[in-house]
Amino acid sequence: MTFPVDTLGRPIHDLRISVTDRCNFRCTYCMPKEIFGRDYEFLAREQLLSFEEIERVSRVFVRAGARKIRLTGGEPLLRKDLEHLISLLSAIPDVEDLTLTTNGSLLARKAEALKAAGLNRVTVSLDSMDDTVFMAMNDVGFPVQKVLDGIEAAAAAGLSPIKINMVVKRGMNEDSVVDVAEHFRGTAHVVRFIEYMDVGTTNGWRLDDVVPGREIVEMINARFPLEPVDPDYRGEVAQRYRYRDGSGEVGVITSVTQPFCGDCTRVRLSAEGQVYTCLFASQGTDLRAPLREGASDGELDAAIAALWIRRGDRYSEIRTSQTVSIKRKVEMSYIGG
Numbered sequence: 218m219t220f221p222v223d224t225l226g227r228p229i230h231d232l233r234i235s236v237t238d239r240c241n242f243r244c245t246y247c248m249p250k251e252i253f254g255r256d257y258e259f260l261a262r263e264q265l266l267s268f269e270e271i272e273r274v275s276r277v278f279v280r281a282g283a284r285k286i287r288l289t290g291g292e293p294l295l296r297k298d299l300e301h302l303i304s305l306l307s308a309i310p311d312v313e314d315l316t317l318t319t320n321g322s323l324l325a326r327k328a329e330a331l332k333a334a335g336l337n338r339v340t341v342s343l344d345s346m347d348d349t350v351f352m353a354m355n356d357v358g359f360p361v362q363k364v365l366d367g368i369e370a371a372a373a374a375g376l377s378p379i380k381i382n383m384v385v386k387r388g389m390n391e392d393s394v395v396d397v398a399e400h401f402r403g404t405a406h407v408v409r410f411i412e413y414m415d416v417g418t419t420n421g422w423r424l425d426d427v428v429p430g431r432e433i434v435e436m437i438n439a440r441f442p443l444e445p446v447d448p449d450y451r452g453e454v455a456q457r458y459r460y461r462d463g464s465g466e467v468g469v470i471t472s473v474t475q476p477f478c479g480d481c482t483r484v485r486l487s488a489e490g491q492v493y494t495c496l497f498a499s500q501g502t503d504l505r506a507p508l509r510e511g512a513s514d515g516e517l518d519a520a521i522a523a524l525w526i527r528r529g530d531r532y533s534e535i536r537t538s539q540t541v542s543i544k545r546k547v548e549m550s551y552i553g554g
């Protein structure tokens with residue numbers, strides 16, 4: 218079978234599916250309250266792809282080469298009966314990895330059911346170990362301990378290896394880097410430190426807000442010596458490091474200071490069925506209309522192949538202060554990061 222490759226020779230490997238644009242947090246870098254307030258109009262139920270529609274589209278992408286599926290949001294665990302979707306997706310042959318990114322708030326309650334439905338593992342966002350900092354970032358007063366309870370429940374349910382994602386923003390939580398590393402050192406969980414990115418247009422991003430991955434590694438290395446590890450597979454976004462004393466591993470995702478577009482094999486599906494070939498795209502391609510108008514599998518396969526072979530995205534490699542402010546980009550809360 219031949220799979221489509223884009224104009225830069227990149228195949229499709231990772232499919233990221235947003236199942237809702239809603240979230241119960243208001244992280245200042247993602248869904249700032251001033252914009253996503255009471256009057257904000259989220260997608261209506263009938264606009265969302267149904268679970269059966271998501272399954273059908275997923276099969277199209279798997280036929281086009283995708284082997285990894287990640288569910289995102291908003292906060293994916295807010296979507297009712299998500300376990301049902303997971304059981305549909307876990308039955309698709311050739312899906313090698315089925316995972317989910319969550320803020321962890323509902324994980325303690327849901328971990329077992331998610332595992333039973335066929336989810337392999339989870340990635341949990343956690344931006345600090347310090348309640349004051351964490352609450353200021355999530356902006357809804359959510360405490361660290363509840364996220365830790367979720368992580369523990371996920372580990373107990375066997376949703377591992379668990380990854381912990383920490384977005385590092387200058388002046389906001391850089392002092393938490395070593396604390397978070399220390400907390401998870403000696404566990405099987407892998408913390409990934411993510412450079413703060415200019416996703417969307419609502420978070421007022423500035424280059425000065427970015428703490429470069431190099432600096433993050435230096436901070437941790439000064440306290441707990443690290444050494445680099447080779448990537449696992451083409452397209453792996455995190456640069457990996459392990460503690461020299463054997464007490465585990467961390468990663469840094471340097472999308473701003475050392476972009477990795479050359480190996481970007483990710484495609485994103487929004488909750489309403491728009492396909493985005495880059496996190497920084499301003500426009501998607503609608504799949505919901507053809508789906509609901511009765512397109513055949515062959516027609517959907519052809520539509521995805523045609524879209525992918527035209528793809529030339531490499532936003533992070535061509536980012537300048539101008540692209541940041543001029544280009545209209547899809548919001549992270551809509552497309553799932």
Ligand code: SF4
Binds near residue numbers: 477478497531534
């Ligand atoms: S900027 Fe776009 S093409 Fe580059 S790595 Fe990110 S999602 Fe992929």
